[in-house]
Amino acid sequence: MKCRVCRGPAVIDVRRHNANFCPEHFLKLCRDQVAKAIEKHSMLEPGDRVLVAVSGGKDSLAVWDILLELGYEADGLYLGLGIDGYSDRSGEVARRFADERGLSLEAVDLPGEYGFDVPDGARAARRVPCSACGLSKRHLFDEAARRGGYDAVATGHNLDDEAAVLFGNVLRWQGEYLGRQRPVLHEGDGFPRKVKPLVRLGERETAAWCVLRGIDYVVEECPMAAGNRHLGYKEALNAIEERSPGTKHDFYFGFLARAADRFAEDVEAERGPLGTCTRCGSPTGAEVCAFCRLLERAGGHLPDGRTPGSEPTPDGPVPVALGPTRQGRP
Ligand code: Q46
Ligand code: ZN
Ligand code: ZN
Numbered sequence: 001m002k003c004r005v006c007r008g009p010a011v012i013d014v015r016r017h018n019a020n021f022c023p024e025h026f027l028k029l030c031r032d033q034v035a036k037a038i039e040k041h042s043m044l045e046p047g048d049r050v051l052v053a054v055s056g057g058k059d060s061l062a063v064w065d066i067l068l069e070l071g072y073e074a075d076g077l078y079l080g081l082g083i084d085g086y087s088d089r090s091g092e093v094a095r096r097f098a099d100e101r102g103l104s105l106e107a108v109d110l111p112g113e114y115g116f117d118v119p120d121g122a123r124a125a126r127r128v129p130c131s132a133c134g135l136s137k138r139h140l141f142d143e144a145a146r147r148g149g150y151d152a153v154a155t156g157h158n159l160d161d162e163a164a165v166l167f168g169n170v171l172r173w174q175g176e177y178l179g180r181q182r183p184v185l186h187e188g189d190g191f192p193r194k195v196k197p198l199v200r201l202g203e204r205e206t207a208a209w210c211v212l213r214g215i216d217y218v219v220e221e222c223p224m225a226a227g228n229r230h231l232g233y234k235e236a237l238n239a240i241e242e243r244s245p246g247t248k249h250d251f252y253f254g255f256l257a258r259a260a261d262r263f264a265e266d267v268e269a270e271r272g273p274l275g276t277c278t279r280c281g282s283p284t285g286a287e288v289c290a291f292c293r294l295l296e297r298a299g300g301h302l303p304d305g306r307t308p309g310s311e312p313t314p315d316g317p318v319p320v321a322l323g324p325t326r327q328g329r330p
Contacts, residue, residue: 043197045151060155062210063206082111082116
């Protein structure tokens with residue numbers, strides 16, 4: 001197996017590109033793919049300050065590492081979700097990555113600062129854990145980005161993730177989600193810009209990036225992911241990709257090029273006037289934002305100790321349904 005670029009010994013084959021690479025040229029391929037994604041989708045400008053959502057897994061550490069390699073100023077934010085065992089280990093790995101490289105990593109602990117964890121939140125809201133978790137992550141990353149004056153929040157979503165989410169959205173024709181499923185969501189209405197610089201890399205490639213760069217990452221999946229629909233979508237797409245390499249890439253990028261705009265109307269239809277949450281001050285279409293409603297149901301509190309629901313609201317009881325937030329999926 002020879003490297004496509006230098007003909008030296010290759011260590012990885014990338015079937016989607018019908019090519020093999022040596023370590024040096026594989027790492028260059030990854031950097032180039034991320035730079036291309038950033039440029040093509042206008043994710044970042046030189047000099048932008050980026051807040052990276054760090055979980056301790058391969059994707060979030062790879063995106064942080066690659067953004068730094070590409071010269072961006074990137075800090076990390078780790079959210080302790082209070083998931084038994086898993087959260088402690090992932091927090092340690094994220095901290096070690098930052099400490100060894102002298103990087104800035106802020107940590108927000110959901111149980112310590114907000115008085116509830118993801119399993120509590122899911123039980124209280126009668127939602128699957130990933131729903132309560134995703135809602136909390138979006139809220140807290142948005143808030144941290146506003147507080148820190150960052151230009152964008154970067155997440156480690158890769159091609160496999162995006163293709164699986166797209167597959168799920170297409171299976172149910174979720175027009176609003178399809179209209180928002182883009183590698184960049186521009187800032188506005190008080191929300192920071194959200195970018196997904198790894199959309200041109202598959203998860204096998206982000207894992208290989210970490211191995212070749214000597215990055216220690218949490219290999220185990222979050223235990224709450226079991227039963228998550230997206231795992232099933234990923235397996236189905238993996239079976240297709242195995243037979244026809246490049247299918248995920250064509251599915252996702254074909255959607256962006258030829259279909260995403262067709263769902264703009266669905267997004268518009270969901271747009272209502274935006275105000276400010278009376279509890280926490282974040283932008284929301286309701287009087288109280290979805291995160292504060294989740295806090296209330298889960299028996300949590302805001303970091304200053306205020307308990308949501310303890311103060312009277314002018315319009316009576318607070319609605320507790322947890323809908324998608326304005327920017328939809330992370
Ligand atoms: S951390 Fe949270 Fe994931 Fe765990 S509970 Fe689900 S969403 S699976 S990326
Ligand atoms: Zn080479
Ligand atoms: Zn709020």
